Amino acid sequence: MLPTDPMKKLSFKRHISDGDLVIVYEKHDNMKAVKVSEKSVLENRFGVFKHSDWIGKPFGCKVSSHKGGFVYLLAPTPELWTLVLSHRTQILYIADISFVVMYLELIPGCVVLESGTGSGSLTTSLARAIAPTGHVYTFDFHEQRAIAAREDFEKTGLSDLVSVGVRDIQGEGFPKDLVGRADAVFLDLPQPWLAIPSAGEMLKEDGVLCSFSPCIEQVQRSSETLASNSFTDIRTFEVLLRTYEVREAKMDQCQTQTQTEEGTPGARPFKRKQRASEASNWQADNSGSPSVMARPSGEAKGHTGYLTFARLKCIA
Structure with a gap:
């Protein structure tokens, strides 16, 4: 049962109870709101998660499925x-x-x-x-x-x-x-x-x-x-708002990608799948020396x- 004190509702400094709303974090671009019910389960590509295993755990915890996959259980803050x-x-x-x-x-x-x-x-x-x-x-x-x-x-x-x-x-x-x-x-x-x-x-x-x-x-x-x-x-x-991606990458591969994206006058923007595929190659190239790189995110919200x-x- 949810507490009656509004400050307790907003602080989330408590453990998950039956009937609570939690934000299930699967990956940075995939989250969902789930109401906890003791007899329910959550099924996704990471496995099967029993709600009964969530009850009593603190918000922010990591829970695993029988397949070894995992998700995070986050508090429903206004941002999330x-x-x-x-x-x-x-x-x-x-x-x-x-x-x-x-x-x-x-x-x-x-x-x-x-x-x-x-x-x-x-x-x-x-x-x-x-x-x-x-x-x-x-x-x-x-x-x-x-x-x-x-x-x-x-x-x-x-x-x-x-x-x-x-x-x-x-x-x-x-x-x-x-x-x-x-x-x-x-x-x-x-x-x-x-x-x-x-x-x-x-x-x-x-x-x-x-x-x-x-x-x-x-x-x-x-x-x-x-x-x-x-x-x-x-x-x-x-x-x-302009966001940045910061991660480790190979210098040679990053320079090549930067030239491809920015060095061609009039070049059309990469499609989403193309950007995602190339972003995954930041660590795939074994040539060059590893370095922490930062660049503007490929998808930025405008007006x-x-x-x-x-x-x-x-x-x-």
């Missing part, structure tokens, strides 16, 4: 949950989420309003930031998405920190019982400028609003509306959206 959750809509990833949590100045005890909920990727991180005494009120106009998100928050032990509502924030605004209670508001809407006047009513003085938009035209219109609705310090950011922040003016 973002990677394994069901994508009901386009989601925010770690780079944008980290920036949003920091720039909204979230600390334990804050009250945050969010629209729309979508797949709940950001909501999960907002809840951890404001725990154990804060609260997130998140809204989605699509009832089935809201129901699915509510079920996910139950699975991850966040239901005490998150309230999910079905509401068209663009058309109706936020509920009036939340007026003046919010420390921060996050908008992920097609027409965020329609919700900005209502968001201003919900915010405390000096509260911060963030609007996520994929198109710069949305940013321009939102910024105009913010300026005319008592908001100041309006700023827009685009967060681009996701623009983050526009604004602060509600204080009344003099």
